[in-house]
Amino acid sequence: MTTMQAARIDRFGSPEVIHLETLPVPRPQADEVLVRVAAAGIDPVDYKIRQGHLPMIGADQLPLTLGRELAGVVAAVGDGVIGWHEGDRVFAMSGDEGSYAHYARVPAVHLARVPDGLDLELAAAVPLAAHTAWQALFEHGQLEPEERVLIHGGSGGVGHFAIQLAKGRGATVCATGSAASQEFIRQLGADRAIDYERERFEDLGEFDLVIDLVGGETQRRSWAVLAPGGRLVSTLEDPDLTLPEAQGKVGRFFLVQPSGEQLAEIAALIERGQLAPHVDARFPLQRAADAQRHLEEAHVEGKVVLVMDHAGR
Ligand SMILES: NC(=O)c1ccc[n+]([C@@H]2O[C@H](COP(=O)([O-])OP(=O)(O)OC[C@H]3O[C@@H](n4cnc5c(N)ncnc54)[C@H](OP(=O)(O)O)[C@@H]3O)[C@@H](O)[C@H]2O)c1
Structure with missing residues (x-):
């Protein structure tokens, strides 16, 4: 051809x-x-x-x-x-x-x-979405088992992998999404789905890590739910570290990087039925x-x- x-x-x-x-x-x-x-x-x-x-x-x-x-x-x-x-x-x-x-x-x-x-x-x-979820949670977010993570945009391409990966690591996972996506977010294994149009994620207590796949106002509001020393990782924009609520916390934006080795680890999880x-x-x-x-x-x-x-x- x-x-x-x-x-x-x-x-x-x-x-x-x-x-x-x-x-x-x-x-x-x-x-x-x-x-x-x-x-x-x-x-x-x-x-x-x-x-x-x-x-x-x-x-x-x-x-x-x-x-x-x-x-x-x-x-x-x-x-x-x-x-x-x-x-x-x-x-x-x-x-x-x-x-x-x-x-x-x-x-x-x-x-x-x-x-x-x-x-x-x-x-x-x-590839792109799972790499992004993996790098957000494990490389930039340094997620540990037993930690509490909040994932904004949990029903989308990156979010649906992030929920599964974070649960697989042993974290407690809360994820925001539209009303239509609540059942999907629960099926992915999230401990709590939050309808961003009707609920306030600020009412769910403190988190060790926030994965921001939405940006803007959602990102700014997220500082308030991070525990002291907590981490905010965004795929959208540089977190504003000058805000008073950001003091004593960590925030970063990153661009996803391709890696065959990492994709092979992701493939192994899929093969074992731990990620879909x-x-x-x-x-x-x-x-x-x-x-x-x-x-x-x-x-x-x-x-x-x-x-x-x-x-x-
Ligand atoms: N920095 C990087 O290297 C990198 C890599 C990958 C992706 N990204 C960026 O990261 C973002 C997410 O990527 P994606 O592939 O997951 O996009 P996506 O498939 O479009 O998913 C975005 C999700 O966010 C939800 N959403 C919209 N407004 C929300 C709100 N206020 N609160 C909570 N959830 C909300 C949407 O749900 P509903 O439609 O149901 O409202 C949708 O499921 C995109 O902007 C993308 O460009 C950046």
């Missing part, structure tokens, strides 16, 4: 700027693997890039293929790649090369093997705009994925 289709943008704007293009199938460079993409996860970062709202992706980087994570099968390996072979079932955060495409190049060190029994469409929902991705909706590649609109506007439980049709290619 020499050509493929990819969902791309050549300007920033509404979902309508996303269009399909026929492109040459890329060749893997040294230390890269070419993946025949079965499905690509959709993340808020994708629509933020499309809107031109991500400071590090400027107009000088257009046109580009959207998408930051994928699952599929190894189609070819570049020079110097050891341990990966054609036909291996893999998933990963993709590199600079977007994943809304039939094929994508991925640095070999980002890859992990998809657990047996996990279909590739579910696997595509894992949930896919709310699947769209074909040619409906990438609708898929992004769905994630942005609907009350999504877990993740949205794009599924590639390789028929005839």
